[in-house]
Amino acid sequence: LQEGEIERLGDDRVRKLNIRLVAATNVDLQAAVKEGRFRADLYYRLSVYPIQIPPLRERIADIPPLIDAMLTRFCTLYEKKLLGVSDKAMQAIKRYQWPGNVRELENMIERGIILAPNGGWIEVEHLFANVAAGDFNETQISQGGSLEKMAEPCPSSNLIDAILASGLPFEELETRLIDEAVRRADGNLAGAARSLGITRPQLQYRLKKKDGG
Template sequence: LVAATHVDLQAAVKAGRFRSDLFYRLNIYPVVIPPLRERAADIPLLVDDMLTRFCARHARRLKGITDKALRALRSHSWPGNIRELENTIERGVILAPQDEWIEVEHLFALPFGTPAPEDAINAAGSLEHSADHEALDALCDTLLATGIPLESLETRLLQRAVERARGNLAGAARLLGMTRPQLNYRLKKGAPGRELSGRELSSTG
């Protein structure tokens, strides 16, 4: 018999809100699972499993979830715990276009004009998370302390994105939040005379 609860049963027994005899019958091997907000590292694995399950349930073909959407999931406080995450992922599976990526706007359903808690709308009209600002400021401070020239940093960032996307320029562009032509232009600008490899050329279609 496996029983689950979000209530502190020992406290409930002391307060007279739960039968002590039932508690001692159940309390053989207790397993404490922290709330989802305390184990954000588990979210990518949970999301992968849920995507597989809900795509099969709704007969959907999706490329996956964008890095920006995954960051939004990891920064959310999840007051509804795992069930809220399940509902959020299922909503994204339903709303995302067939054969496309799940974006932030497909995940969080809110009344029109109501920003999510911890969120804000930037000047471009895009959804941003306050946690993103703090993380970005910390990253900028770290990079400034290294003294690396901006041009070298940009070049290496572009190259690293291509490496992470395994040579797929369209995938690298998505990681960087830009279009494929923009990425191509910056790669050529940062490395004069650079020729795209056959793998890159074949994967840009």
């Protein structure tokens, strides 16, 4: 890696290489180096231009195009024609935390294509185990991918009490509210602003203020 040379096993001649090496991992290599689980010299030779890719749960806007590509591939593989993923199923997918990242999404979409009827939609029950279509409104997706009963919603009359009891400062409450609105709008600031009842310039001002700008 350092000199761009190799010596083949059993050969006595050094050969020059002209390659570009790309390595990927889901392990924190800096921590692994400190703990002695990964060679420091190898890490520094590989870490020329590191790229940090956020987990899928932080890239909700990437999910629909990823699903489109997976539908094309797996529908061809299984020789099926589907209308796509239903709105309710897409909502469930976006609410899930995806501990297995894109590979887990890929497996789930493949399962949905196998179970969905030819010519129909992929529904929630085709993606997540042990759930009927009519039950989804009363359930939520857990971290482990199973369905659990949703907690009773907080009555509006108790909303202020719940906020005050949280002990969070106003700035933190505002930040969390804005972040959640942007997440639910898949990063669309205009949509997030509408859900908050403010204008897009007002939202942009608050985001800039939140980021220290």
